[in-house]
Amino acid sequence: MSSNNILDRILASAKLSKKETAKQQRILRSAVDLFAEKGYANTSTSEIAKRSEVAEGTIFRHYGTKENLLLAVIVPFLKESLPAMAQEVFEEVNPAKQAGFGHFLRAMFLNRLRFFRENKEIFRVVVKEFVYRDELRNELMAHINRDIVVYMFKAMDHFKARGDLPDLPNERLLKLIFPYVFSQFVIRFALASEEPPVSDEEEADAIVGFVLRGIEGYR
Known part of the structure; x- marks a missing residue:
């Protein structure tokens, strides 16, 4: 790794x-x-x-x-390296090796939690500038949509084929998942003065449970 x-x-x-x-x-x-x-x-x-x-x-x-x-x-590096970084993450959190979508989402959350913790100073700056700079936001979102969303869609298709996710459009499923999960990273590493007094695993279980209950409402 x-x-x-x-x-x-x-x-x-x-x-x-x-x-x-x-x-x-x-x-x-x-x-x-x-x-x-x-x-x-x-x-x-x-x-x-x-x-x-x-x-x-x-x-x-x-x-x-x-x-x-x-x-x-940071920005030139991300634009050039994001495809390889995204591929690394999805090889580490291989959907085919996960027991279900909840396990996949939990593994993904813990993987990115370690990443954002390691880079929290940078994350704070990028999040702030991402909010206020339209040009930067549009530029980075283009790369995120091209290099990360495509992997998420493949994972969703995999779990839908197994009956582990409702047969909804991937765009809709992503909107049910991504804003809530990403907001937890923003709160934890960009807004809060200290990390919550719970283990990473406990937090992952709570977040994944909340997301799965929301998705189940669409079955």
């Missing part, structure tokens, strides 16, 4: 935007190095400037904020 840490993966793959100047490449590389070493919240723009051997004002001129600098690193 590949590393869950996005910054580690970026460092390993060196997937930085090729549209940047040599100076900007130096800034982005230094930012990734420091974010990985110290954490996003604990890294200052002055430290990034020092390591990349530029004036701090150069960073602000090119990127404006530390959030924009992070996005300049």
Whole structure:
């Protein structure tokens, strides 16, 4: 299994935007190095400037904020790497190896819970910008629909064929599942000051139970 840490993966793959100047490449590389070493919240723009051997004002001129600098690193990586990352997840949580749709959903939730916990600082920034930036949201949603939704639809078709899901359009089933499940990650890692005092498994059972009861109402 590949590393869950996005910054580690970026460092390993060196997937930085090729549209940047040599100076900007130096800034982005230094930012990734420091974010990985110290954490996003604990890294200052002055430290990034020092390591990349530029004036701090150069960073602000090119990127404006530390959030924009992070996005300049993360977004190109996600656009290029999302297909492979999605395939990895669905190989780890193989629908054909799950006893039922509830087991699949539970395994998927626990898998992504570990991922978002590992990348919670980045997740907070991306969620905030996702809400307020139409261009970023549209860009990322295009990749999500192409690279992730297709796997979910295949999984749903598999469980519908087994009689484990009602024969509803996949789009409708996804709307019953995704907003609620994703909102739990947002609450836990972007809004709450601390994680809930329950085990991951207990939380997974509660969330999956809620989703399955909602789906059962459509049978």
